[in-house]
Amino acid sequence: MTEIIFLGTSKAVPNLEHQNSHFVVKSNEGVILVDCGVNPLVRLKLMGIDPHDVTDLFVTHFHPDHVSDLPLFLMNLWLEGREKTLEIYGLQEVINKVEALLEIYDWESWEGFYPVNFHGLPQEEMMPCIESESIQVWASVSCHSVPSIGIRMVFPEGSLCYSSDTSPCEAIVRLAKNVDLLIHEATDENGHGHSTPEQAGQVATDAGVQSLTLIHYDPYADLESLKKRAEKTFDGNIVVALDLMTVTFT
Ligand SMILES: [Zn+2]
Numbered sequence: 001m002t003e004i005i006f007l008g009t010s011k012a013v014p015n016l017e018h019q020n021s022h023f024v025v026k027s028n029e030g031v032i033l034v035d036c037g038v039n040p041l042v043r044l045k046l047m048g049i050d051p052h053d054v055t056d057l058f059v060t061h062f063h064p065d066h067v068s069d070l071p072l073f074l075m076n077l078w079l080e081g082r083e084k085t086l087e088i089y090g091l092q093e094v095i096n097k098v099e100a101l102l103e104i105y106d107w108e109s110w111e112g113f114y115p116v117n118f119h120g121l122p123q124e125e126m127m128p129c130i131e132s133e134s135i136q137v138w139a140s141v142s143c144h145s146v147p148s149i150g151i152r153m154v155f156p157e158g159s160l161c162y163s164s165d166t167s168p169c170e171a172i173v174r175l176a177k178n179v180d181l182l183i184h185e186a187t188d189e190n191g192h193g194h195s196t197p198e199q200a201g202q203v204a205t206d207a208g209v210q211s212l213t214l215i216h217y218d219p220y221a222d223l224e225s226l227k228k229r230a231e232k233t234f235d236g237n238i239v240v241a242l243d244l245m246t247v248t249f250t
Helices: 041-046 070-079 092-104 170-175 197-207 223-231
Strands: 002-008 022-026 031-034 054-058 086-091 116-121 127-131 136-141 149-155 158-162 181-185 211-215 237-240 246-249
Touching: 002 041, 041 070, 070 092, 086 092, 092 116, 116 127, 136 170, 149 170, 170 197, 181 197, 197 211, 197 223, 211 223, 223 237
Parallel strands: 031 054, 054 086, 086 116, 158 181, 181 211, 211 237
Antiparallel strands: 002 022, 002 246, 022 031, 127 136, 136 149, 149 158
C-alpha cells in the first residue's frame, strides 16, 4: 500500500486551514517528504507517522514557502534521537543553498548529529533519483521563476507526478505522461511562473493522466470554482487537495 498525505496545500501565504504546500508519500520502505516550508513534525505525528520514518526529503526549489523550516525539522529529528541517515534531493544550486542555510545555524557543532546525504541534481529532464523495490522517483526541471523540479513517482500500486511551482510546462507534461495522479499547482497567477486551474487541467489532458489534484492555491479562493475552472480543460476526476487529506493506492 502506498499513501499520499497532504500536510499543506496553500500558495505562499497560508491561512488557518491551509499550511504551505508539502506532502509525504508513505510506502512499505519509508516516507518521502516533499518540501519543508513548514516544519512537518507536528502534522506527521497527528497523522500517525513517525517523523523518524522519513527516509528522503525533496526540496523542489529555494523559495521560503518550500524550504524555510528545513533546519528546524532536521534539528527536531536530532533532538528526538534520530540515528538513521536522511537523504536530501534537489537541484545542485538548491542543495548548495540548503547547506549554506544549515551552516548559518552552525549545524556541524550539533553533537552526534545523524548522517545526511545530499544529492545535487543537474538541470535536466527525467533525472533518476530513487530506485528501490517499492518506489522509483525521477525529477525534471519545471518552468518557475527560479530553478525548480517536478517529481514523478512509480510504485507497485500506481504512479503520480507533482508539478511543483510552474507555469504550464512541456517538461512537466512529459514527466507526468500517463500517471494515475497529477498533483498540479493552481496558484492562479498567470505569467509569473505559476498556473491557473484551467492551465493545470490542460497539462493533465496533454499528459493523459487519470486524475488531477490541485494544490498550492489561494486558500481564500472558492474551492468549488477552482475545480470547475479545471474541468473546462480536463475530463477526468478532479480534486482540490485539503490539508490532512490522504490518498491511498492499493
Ligand atoms: Zn516558488
